[in-house]
Amino acid sequence: MNNIRKPFISDWHQLSVNDLSPLPIPHSLNELPAKVDVQVKITHSGKEYIFPGLGSVPKDDDIPTEYGGVAYAYNSSHVLLFVPVIKSSFGGGIGRVITTGSDSYNGPFVGSASTCKVRIRAWGLSDWPKPDFSITAGLTISTASPYKKVHHCLGTYPDFVTVQLLMPGGLVSEGLNDYVSCFRDGWGDFPEIVADTADVIIRAWMLSSSDILNTNNFSYVKGDAVPWAGVISMTNAIDLDFHIVNVEIKDTTVSKGKVFYGAGSANMGYSGESYGGVVFGFTQSDVLLWTPSTSVVGGNLIYIGGLWGDGTENMQINNVQITVKVIKAGFTEWPLPQDIPNTIKLYNGVIAGSKTLYACTPGFSSNGGSVESSCNGTSWSDTTVACSAATDCPSVMPSTAQSQSTVPPDTKLSTVTPDTNSIKEFDTIIAELKVPKVNTSAFRRSLTCAYDSRESSMAIGSSGVSVESYLRGRVCGNSELNHSLGSE
Structure with a gap:
C-alpha cells in the first residue's frame, strides 16, 4: 500500500473564452508541486462532465477550426490557467475551453464549450510514495535536441508517470511545441512565455492493487465500434476530490509497444493534416472516450509525425489497447x-x-x-x-537506636x-x-533505478523499458508533450 495523500484543492473558478488569461490560482504547498491536475467542468444536456487540463497550449488561433482546452503552468506558489483569447489577424480560429473534435472524432456526444468552471489539485513530493524510478537532474531537452529516450529499467510498465519541464525562471510545463514550452498567440494578453530549453524531471511509480480503484482495458482498432459506445461504467464511484483518472493507449502492433496518455481536449491542424490521440472526460460513475473518426482523413489513435522529435521514430498507429485506470489518492x-x-x-x-x-x-x-x-x-x-x-511489600517501621526489630528472625520479606x-x-x-527484509525501504531503495547519463550505461540498459520525449519544431501551438512508455 503506497497511500497517496490528500492534495491541495482550490475553489471552483468561472472561465470563458476571451476572458482573463492567464488566471493565477495560488496553492499552499510552498514548494514546486510534484503533480498538478486541472479539472475543467462543463455542462452538456443538463449534466456535468470533467475534462483534464492540458500541460501546454497545443495550437494557436491561426488555423480555421476549433482549438483550445484549459492549459496550465505552475511554480512553487501558483498555477497559471490559460484559455483561448482570439487575436489572429487571419481570423478563423474558434476558441473553446474544451472541444471533442467536432466531426473529426467519434464519441458519446459532440462537446464544444466556451465557458466552464475550473479548479486545481496539487500534490507535494512528500504526498507521494518514493518513486520507483526518477530523474531530477542532469537531463535536458531543447529545440536543438528534440528527442530523448531514457531507460527506467523497471522491467514492466509503470502504473503512473509524470514528466515535468522546468523552464528558466522557475515555471513548470508539461507539454512541447516549437519551443520546449509555449504560451502565446491566441492564449491571452500577457508577456509571452516561451522556452527553447528545459530541464526534464521524470518520476515513475509501481502501485499496489490497493492503490487502484478501477481498471478497465480492451483492444481497439480504428473503425471498430467503441465498446459500450465510448461510455465506460465504473464499478466503484470516482471521488472527484481525491481520485486520479488516467487513460492509456498502448501500441499493440509490436511486442511491448509504447504507451501514451489520453488528453482532455482535441486539437487538429489544417484540413488534410494528420492528427491523433484519444480524448476523455468523466463523471463520478463513467469515463467517456472520443477516438479519431474514420470519415476524416489523417486521424490516428497514436500519432507522431511531421517535425515531432525531428522525424525520429514516427508513428501512425490504429491498433491499440486502451486502459482506463482510476488511482486512489486522499489518504489521511x-x-x-x-x-x-x-x-x-x-x-x-x-x-x-x-x-x-x-x-x-x-x-x-x-x-x-x-x-x-x-x-x-x-x-x-x-x-x-x-x-x-x-502488591506492595509489608511496611517496616524505621528503627531507632533504642528499638528492636519486631520481625522474627526466620520470617522472609515478601517480594514483588x-x-x-x-x-x-x-x-x-x-x-x-x-517486516521481512525484502519489504523494508532500505531493500527497496537498493533496487530503485537511478538515471545515468553516460552512453555506456544507456547501452547496457538498451533492453529495458523506456520513457521517451518528443519535441516538435513547428509553429507554436501545433502540438504538445508526448511521453511514451514501452520496450525496445
Missing part, C-alpha cells in the same frame, strides 16, 4: 493511538490496518484485557487492558513479582509484525 494519517497509564505501546503505523500493542510496565500487573488496538482508517479500536500496581504475561504476549505479537 489518523492521530497517534491513545496512551494508557502504566503501559508501554508499540505501533506500526497510523493508517488503515495498523496495529498498536500495549504491555504493562515492570512493577504493574494487567487486568487480562485485550492488549491490541487496530486502525480502520478513521479511528482506533478500544482496548480493555489496564495496569495496576502490584511483576506480571509478565502481557509482556510475553507483547513480544509474541511483535515477532509476528516484524
Whole structure:
C-alpha cells in the first residue's frame, strides 16, 4: 500500500473564452508541486462532465477550426490557467475551453464549450510514495535536441508517470511545441512565455492493487465500434476530490509497444493534416472516450509525425489497447493511538490496518484485557487492558537506636513479582509484525533505478523499458508533450 495523500484543492473558478488569461490560482504547498491536475467542468444536456487540463497550449488561433482546452503552468506558489483569447489577424480560429473534435472524432456526444468552471489539485513530493524510478537532474531537452529516450529499467510498465519541464525562471510545463514550452498567440494578453530549453524531471511509480480503484482495458482498432459506445461504467464511484483518472493507449502492433496518455481536449491542424490521440472526460460513475473518426482523413489513435522529435521514430498507429485506470489518492494519517497509564505501546503505523500493542510496565500487573488496538482508517479500536500496581511489600517501621526489630528472625520479606504475561504476549505479537527484509525501504531503495547519463550505461540498459520525449519544431501551438512508455 503506497497511500497517496490528500492534495491541495482550490475553489471552483468561472472561465470563458476571451476572458482573463492567464488566471493565477495560488496553492499552499510552498514548494514546486510534484503533480498538478486541472479539472475543467462543463455542462452538456443538463449534466456535468470533467475534462483534464492540458500541460501546454497545443495550437494557436491561426488555423480555421476549433482549438483550445484549459492549459496550465505552475511554480512553487501558483498555477497559471490559460484559455483561448482570439487575436489572429487571419481570423478563423474558434476558441473553446474544451472541444471533442467536432466531426473529426467519434464519441458519446459532440462537446464544444466556451465557458466552464475550473479548479486545481496539487500534490507535494512528500504526498507521494518514493518513486520507483526518477530523474531530477542532469537531463535536458531543447529545440536543438528534440528527442530523448531514457531507460527506467523497471522491467514492466509503470502504473503512473509524470514528466515535468522546468523552464528558466522557475515555471513548470508539461507539454512541447516549437519551443520546449509555449504560451502565446491566441492564449491571452500577457508577456509571452516561451522556452527553447528545459530541464526534464521524470518520476515513475509501481502501485499496489490497493492503490487502484478501477481498471478497465480492451483492444481497439480504428473503425471498430467503441465498446459500450465510448461510455465506460465504473464499478466503484470516482471521488472527484481525491481520485486520479488516467487513460492509456498502448501500441499493440509490436511486442511491448509504447504507451501514451489520453488528453482532455482535441486539437487538429489544417484540413488534410494528420492528427491523433484519444480524448476523455468523466463523471463520478463513467469515463467517456472520443477516438479519431474514420470519415476524416489523417486521424490516428497514436500519432507522431511531421517535425515531432525531428522525424525520429514516427508513428501512425490504429491498433491499440486502451486502459482506463482510476488511482486512489486522499489518504489521511489518523492521530497517534491513545496512551494508557502504566503501559508501554508499540505501533506500526497510523493508517488503515495498523496495529498498536500495549504491555504493562515492570512493577504493574494487567487486568487480562485485550492488549491490541487496530486502525480502520478513521479511528482506533478500544482496548480493555489496564495496569495496576502490584502488591506492595509489608511496611517496616524505621528503627531507632533504642528499638528492636519486631520481625522474627526466620520470617522472609515478601517480594514483588511483576506480571509478565502481557509482556510475553507483547513480544509474541511483535515477532509476528516484524517486516521481512525484502519489504523494508532500505531493500527497496537498493533496487530503485537511478538515471545515468553516460552512453555506456544507456547501452547496457538498451533492453529495458523506456520513457521517451518528443519535441516538435513547428509553429507554436501545433502540438504538445508526448511521453511514451514501452520496450525496445
